[in-house]
Amino acid sequence: MEQDERWMREALKEARAALAKDEVPVGAVIVAGDRIIARAHNLAETLTDATAHAEMQAITAAAACLGGKYLRECTLYVTLEPCLMCAGALYWSQIARVVYGATDPRRGFSLCPLPVLHPATSVTSGMLETTCAGLLSDFFKTKRK
Numbered sequence: 426m427e428q429d430e431r432w433m434r435e436a437l438k439e440a441r442a443a444l445a446k447d448e449v450p451v452g453a454v455i456v457a458g459d460r461i462i463a464r465a466h467n468l469a470e471t472l473t474d475a476t477a478h479a480e481m482q483a484i485t486a487a488a489a490c491l492g493g494k495y496l497r498e499c500t501l502y503v504t505l506e507p508c509l510m511c512a513g514a515l516y517w518s519q520i521a522r523v524v525y526g527a528t529d530p531r532r533g534f535s536l537c538p539l540p541v542l543h544p545a546t547s548v549t550s551g552m553l554e555t556t557c558a559g560l561l562s563d564f565f566k567t568k569r570k
Contacts, residue, residue, distance in 0.1 A: 429502070429524055429549065429552050430552065430553060432454055432456050432461070432500070432502040432524070433502050433504070433524065433526060433552045433553045433557075434553070435454045435461060435464070435502065436452045436453055436454045436502040436503055436504050436526070437452060437504060437526075437553065437556060437557065437560070438452065439452025439453060439454065439464055439465060439466040439479065439504075440452030440466060440479075440504045440557070440560055441560070442466045443466035443467045443468075443479070444560065444564060446466075446468075446470070446471055447470065448466065448467040448468060448469065448470050448471060449467050449469070449561070449564065450466075450467070450504070450560045450561060450564050451466065451467045451478065451479045451503065451504050451505045451561075452464075452465070452466045452467075452479055452503070452504050453465050453466070453479040453480050453482070453483040453501060453502065453503040453504070454483065454501075454502050455483050455484070455486070455487040455496065455499050455500070455501050455502075455520075456499065456500045456502065457487075457491070457496075457498055457499045457500075458498075462486075462487050462490040462491065462499070463482075463483045463484075463485075463486035463487035463490060464483070464486070465479045465480075465481075465482030465483035465486060466479050466482070467479050468482060476510065478507075478508065478510070478511050479503060479504075480501065480503055480507050480511035480514065480515065481510075481511060481514055483501065483503075484496070484501075484514050484515070484518050484520075487499060487518075488518070494517075494518065495518060495519045496518040496519060496520040496521070497519050497520070497521055497545075498521060499520055499521055499522075500520070500521060500522040500523070500524060501515065501520055501522070501523045501524065502524045502525075502552070503523070503524070503525050503526070504525070504526045504527060504553075504557040504560070504561075505525060505526065505527050505529055505533075505557065505561065506525045506527065506528050506529040506533035506534065506535060506550065507523065507525065507533070507534050508529065508532045508533065508534065509532070509534055509537060509541060511534070512534035512537075512541040512542055513541065515542055515543070515546065516541060516542055516543045516546075519543050519545065519546070520543070520546055521545065521546065521547070522546065522547045522548070522549070523542065523546060523547075523548050523549070524548075524549040524550075524552050525548075525549075525550055525551075525552065525557075526551070526552050526553050526554050526556070526557025526558070527554055527557040527558035527561060528550065528551070528554070528558075535550075
């Protein structure tokens with residue numbers, strides 16, 4: 426649990442980097458062994474690309490780091506529950522584990538009645554949830570003004 430918090434704090438740094446760019450503040454890191462092999466945050470506005478979610482950016486960077494498309498020995502730490510698109514990419518990468526902070530009650534993969542992650546992927550939810558959710562909530566409050 427202590428290690429999970431450590432890595433989620435790194436994902437929160439990425440979410441704050443997204444916030445600084447006026448992007449939806451979602452951050453992600455992918456860890457292999459005891460080191461970060463990929464860091465990413467949302468870039469959908471910056472890249473004008475609806476698929477440029479933090480998870481997608483991190484998966485691409487991790488695959489490049491490892492020199493292969495499978496992330497079977499890796500854990501994704503992400504501040505918001507992945508959407509179905511990202512869950513599909515996580516499925517194909519065969520990532521070992523997903524740890525997320527805030528639940529996404531509108532677009533999160535857990536809304537799907539069918540399993541969307543690879544059967545070998547384990548999930549831990551609610552890691553530093555209050556902090557992760559607060560960052561998102563504050564961002565959208567300022568956008569609605």
